[in-house]
Amino acid sequence: MPQADNASLTVSIWRGGQDGNFETYSVPNRQNQTVLDVVTHVQRHIDPTLSYRFACRVGMCGSCGMTVNGRPRWTCRTHVSKVAKDGKLQIAPLSNLPVIKDLAADMQPFFEKWQKAGGVFEPSKSRAEPVEPIRPNEPQRIAADEGIECINCGVCYAGCDTVRWNDDYLGPAALNRAWTLMNDRRDSAQKPRLAAVAANGGCHACHTHQSCQEYCPQSLNPTGSISLLKRLATKAYLKGELKP
Amino acid sequence: MNVRLYIWQRGTAALMAPLVLIHLAVMFYATRQGLTAHDILGRTRGSIAWAMFYGTFVVAAAIHASIGIRNILVEWLPVRDRAAAFLSSGLGILLILLGARAVFAVVFA
Ligand code: SF4
Ligand code: SF4
Ligand code: FES
Numbered sequence: 001m002p003q004a005d006n007a008s009l010t011v012s013i014w015r016g017g018q019d020g021n022f023e024t025y026s027v028p029n030r031q032n033q034t035v036l037d038v039v040t041h042v043q044r045h046i047d048p049t050l051s052y053r054f055a056c057r058v059g060m061c062g063s064c065g066m067t068v069n070g071r072p073r074w075t076c077r078t079h080v081s082k083v084a085k086d087g088k089l090q091i092a093p094l095s096n097l098p099v100i101k102d103l104a105a106d107m108q109p110f111f112e113k114w115q116k117a118g119g120v121f122e123p124s125k126s127r128a129e130p131v132e133p134i135r136p137n138e139p140q141r142i143a144a145d146e147g148i149e150c151i152n153c154g155v156c157y158a159g160c161d162t163v164r165w166n167d168d169y170l171g172p173a174a175l176n177r178a179w180t181l182m183n184d185r186r187d188s189a190q191k192p193r194l195a196a197v198a199a200n201g202g203c204h205a206c207h208t209h210q211s212c213q214e215y216c217p218q219s220l221n222p223t224g225s226i227s228l229l230k231r232l233a234t235k236a237y238l239k240g241e242l243k244p
Numbered sequence: 245m246n247v248r249l250y251i252w253q254r255g256t257a258a259l260m261a262p263l264v265l266i267h268l269a270v271m272f273y274a275t276r277q278g279l280t281a282h283d284i285l286g287r288t289r290g291s292i293a294w295a296m297f298y299g300t301f302v303v304a305a306a307i308h309a310s311i312g313i314r315n316i317l318v319e320w321l322p323v324r325d326r327a328a329a330f331l332s333s334g335l336g337i338l339l340i341l342l343g344a345r346a347v348f349a350v351v352f353a
Contacts, residue, residue: 166318200245202245202246244246
């Protein structure tokens with residue numbers, strides 16, 4: 001059983017849609033509780049109408065992203081003891097996305113941009129053909145490995161200033177995904193993908209702030225992937241292979 | 245920002261970097277040597293080399309600045325790409341005109 005200590009936590013939680021407001025709740029301060037545990041406590045014991053999203057609770061599904069004390073985080077793996085300031089927590093939906101209700105942000109623009117960046121794998125072979133072997137020590141495989149553990153949590157997207165400023169910017173996760181596919185030689189859509197990420201709102205709009213890298217709970221480095229995409233696109237353009 | 249604008253912006257930056265250094269060195273030299281405006285104009289008048297030097301600088305600066313302004317407009321004002329491109333091209337043309345006037349004044353006037 002989690003142990004209760006005397007103090008309680010003061011938690012303000014965003015309630016309502018885009019023009020909602022914060023409401024404050026008092027929650028028992030338990031050892032080893034996560035921010036998601038706190039949200040769950042409020043829903044189960046204080047207000048069952050609180051909406052939020054989660055699934056795996058172990059950092060795999062990427063559905064529990066929220067803004068905690070001003071910073072985007074995966075809440076199932078964020079310990080309250082690490083982020084509470086003077087026994088206070090402020091929990092809001094992810095930024096840079098429309099709010100559906102309470103802590104649930106609308107991920108649609110995030111995934112639309114994922115597709116716009118050519119984030120879908122386009123096979124070059126049919127299922128009748130043999131599977132193409134890719135060895136773990138191939139340079140392209142190693143390059144892709146750096147970026148493939150993305151869980152689509154949207155934390156980087158919520159923390160990116162360029163996303164906030166530029167409606168058309170595809171964002172760190174989509175571009176990171178595009179970079180991994182550019183390194184997959186089984187994929188047949190490299191040309192249109194490179195054109196998509198080299199257009200307005202693509203990789204060249206990135207300011208290399210590195211917030212995405214700082215916030216990514218999977219310790220990925222979208223900034224690095226984006227820089228390599230810039231280089232790839234620049235080379236292709238100079239060779240005349242790309243017309244923006 | 246797209247790949248074409250990116251290359252132009254980086255390219256003009258790379259071109260301007262040495263030009264700025266030369267420009268600073270020349271200013272330093274002129275003040276150190278106590279050259280008057282008259283002395284300076286005496287050296288620049290009719291000089292194709294100085295016309296090329298500052299002419300190149302003006303063109304590079306106009307391109308570089310207008311691409312930068314285009315990005316700032318897209319990010320900070322509620323304007324879309326087309327309007328930003330229009331406004332920043334206008335600024336680029338203005339910078340070229342002002343710069344050309346200055347170059348003309350020291351070289352040909
Ligand atoms: S490095 Fe690029 S993608 Fe990452 S936060 Fe900064 S602007 Fe956004
Ligand atoms: S790159 Fe990192 S922060 Fe961004 S969606 Fe993927 S896992 Fe989340
Ligand atoms: S609930 Fe699945 S990552 Fe947090």
